[in-house]
Amino acid sequence: YRGKNITSMKANEIARLGLVRSFQISAVFGHMSVLENVRVALQQKMGNSFHFWKSERSLRELDDQVMQLLAEVDLQSFAQTLAVELPYGRKRALELATTLALDPFVLLLDEPTQGMGSEDVDMVVELVRKAAANRTVLMVEHNLSVVSRLCDRITVLARGSVLAEGDYDSVSANPQVREAYLGSEAATLEEAHA
Template sequence: MSNVVLETRGLTKEFNGFTAVDSVDLQVQQGHIHALIGPNGAGKSTFFNLLTRFLPATRGEVLYRGKAIGTLAPNQIACQGLVRSFQISAVFGHMSVLENVRVALQRPLGTSFHFWKPASSLDRLNQRAMQLLEEVDLQGFATRKTVELPYGRKRALELATTLALDPQVMLLDEPTQGMGHEDVERVVELIRKAAVGRTVLMVEHNLQVVSSLCDRITVLARGKVLAEGDYPAVSANPQVREAYMGKEAAHV
C-alpha cells in the first residue's frame, strides 16, 4: 500500500527463551496518529526499540517507506526522518531551554561535537530554535535552566528537540506519563499540532488521550497483536477489555 509509511513483518524479539515481541505485523498509515497500547509487560517499549534499532530483532523486518532498515544504526534511522522520544525525559538539565533545542538543531549539520568553536558560532540557529519553542509554547522559557522547568514543560521541550530533527515519523514513548490533568491537555494539543504534515506512532497508557487523539489503535498483549482498529472498535472488543482496559473502559 502506497500510503503505508512504517511497517513491520513478523517482528520478533526473544530474550533467553522468553518472547517479548511475537511475530508482530503492523502498518502505520501516512499522516495518521497511531497508538500502541496494552498492559504492562505487553512488549510495547521493546517493540519501539526494535523499530529504531536500539535492540536487534531476532526475526522479522522493519520497513520505512517500503525499504528495510533492519541493518541501519539508530542515528542513521533518525537521519532518514524516523525519530523517537523516550519514557524518561531526555534533556540537558543545566543548559537553557534554548540551548537544548540548539543542540538538537546541530545534529543534522554534523556539528554537535565541535567543542572548540565559540558559542557565538551557534547564534545562527537561534531563530529556528525560537520558532520551535513557539510551536510547543515555551518561548517564554527560552533563557530558563531546563532543570527549573515543571515536568510537563520538560516533556514539551523534548517534543521541541524531536521536531528539531525534522521528523517525518515521530515515535513518542509515553508522552504524557506522570503528568497532571492540565499538563496532559497541553501536551495532547502540542502533539496534535506537531502531527500536522507528519505521522505519529505513540505508546500511551492514558485512554482518554488515545480516544481523543488517535486515528488507529493497535493493542499488544504478551507480545502479540490482540486487536486493531479505531477507538470505538477496539474499546468494544471483549478480549481487549479483559486484557487491558478492564473497568476503566466504562469511564472513557
C-alpha cells in the same frame, strides 16, 4: 522504513533518515538553557553537533529556528531558563521541540503523558496533535483519555500479539480487549449493564 532495511542501523543513523523517537523518561540537558537544548538538536541536523569548540556567537545563527520551535511547543518565554528548572510537563515539551528540530517524517513517542498531572496532559496532547499535523506519529500510550483524543488508528497488544485494531470506538467495545484489560468478570458485568 521508506524502502530501506534499517534493522542493523544505529539509532543516530535511523534518526537522520527521519525516524525519530522520544522515550518515556524525559531526556534533556539539565545544565543547559532551553534554547541551548534545541540548538544542539539543530546542530545535529546540520551535521555540526560536534563543533563544540565554536564560539557561542557563531551558533546564534540557529536562534531564529530555535525560537520558532520553542513557539511551536509554547516554550518561547522559557528560552533562557535552565532545563533542570522546568516543571515535568515543560521538560516533555522541550524534548518534543528537540525531536521536532530533526524534522522527522515519523515520530515515535513512548507514553508521552506518563507521570503528568491533568493540566500537563492536556498541554502535551495539544503539542502532539500539532506535531502530527505534517507527519506520522506512532505512540505507545496507556492513558485511554489521551488515546481517544489523539489516535486515528489503535492497535491493542496482549501477550505480544495483536488483539484488535481499528478506531477508538470499535477497539474499546471489543470483548477480547475488555477481557484482556478489565478481566473476564468485569467484562461480563459491563455487558450485563449495556
